[in-house]
Amino acid sequence: MIGSHHIIVETKKIKYEFDIKRNITVIRGDSATGKTTLIDLLSQFARFQGRTGVKVESDVPCVVYADGLISWQEAIKSVSDSIIFIDEDYGFIKTKEFASVIKNTSNYYVLITRDYLKCLPYSVNEVYGIRNSGKYNFPQRVYNEFYPLYDDVENKKISAKCLIVEDSKSGYQFYSVAVPDISCISADGNANIYKKILSLDTKDGCYVIADGAAFGAFIDKILQLRDMGYKIGLILPESFEWLILKSKVVDINDLQKILETPEDYIDSRIYFSWERFFTELLEKGTSGSIAEYHKDELSQYYLEGKNREAILNTVKLFLEE
């Protein structure tokens, strides 16, 4: 499935309105914000359609997973081109098997959970809380909306002596050369960033550059370190390849359109995470040219002169002045 899907769920007393635009969306946050009520309403609608006073508007079917006569694996495989909501405390969503089952399916998944789902590559931009906006004839009718929990985590410039980079390949190669006045360290994977920060002298401060497209499971611990006084500057572009594409240093057909609404081009059946789409787009789009991109070894094309500066300027856009 591709695209952004606008969903409205409403009764006489309550209304939810939100958009789902990636294969994995996570809902978490405080108690009593209406997560379970949303699931209850969607379940009622799935079972009785409009006969209970619940209205659901969506251009694709919204399905709620529930225990039944068949296994969760079979239940998921029996649905296609739908948005599947899974309520909290179905432990299977934490497993590698769940990741394997939902990979390459045509569904989008909305997971209500406070667990850190390390097996799933979900974006920091698709972790939401639910809040009551109160703008819909409150208190007669309550209007609930999703809000991104990590919308404003990229912070102001800090003085830092080192830069922790998620990967050990092209991104690390770039920053090692392009930012020579700061010590560049590879964490060798997003799961290792937390430990890497702790291994540093906390007074010196550090920047962290990670692929936002798959950092959803790891960001909370980093933010809690920052809340405790660790000087951490977070830079979370979709991926390093996205940064290059965004920097306009390569010429690829329809690139601007793709970057404006990636969800219209990234099919959940093919790409488990957006970072894989951007890598493939860059690799194919530069193949055979002077800018030919290889993740394992970054071409000099990106490491020199105005191209290097253009990419660095895009990085700086993530930092408030």
Place this chain on the structure above:
Amino acid sequence: MLKIFYGTVEENLYGPAWFNNNYEQEWFEDTFVQDMVRDVDKTSYKEGEVFESSVLGAIPPEKLSGGVKTLISIYKNPTLVFDATSCGDNCAIWLQKIGQKEDITVTLRYAMRFEEINDFEICLLNTNSIYKDKKEFTLAALNVIDEVL
């Protein structure tokens, strides 16, 4: 004291469902329970088994949030071990308050943000250490979570 084990434990109790099958009406007459419900759910206790939600109107106990159901279950049954993952950050202060009244043990699968309060005291069961400083506890808890979750 509040004692916390971070990790997945199969034998612990799932508060939202356990509460539905075990609550007793007299629990709701306890002002501490009423305060928790009012603070977390923005819901006030009326009488019998009726609450008044600011969103849903009159509701039965089964319609309280999973978080507050778990808090009430813990408070009224301090010898049982519940999974407090059903509780959001807005329940943290109440877990701490219950822990100041009773010895309670809960499990958690995420880094709940606890509050800086007087007489802060939490036992981290994974390392069998007692912390009286929020920052020290948080760092120790994050390290455990990074290893086990």
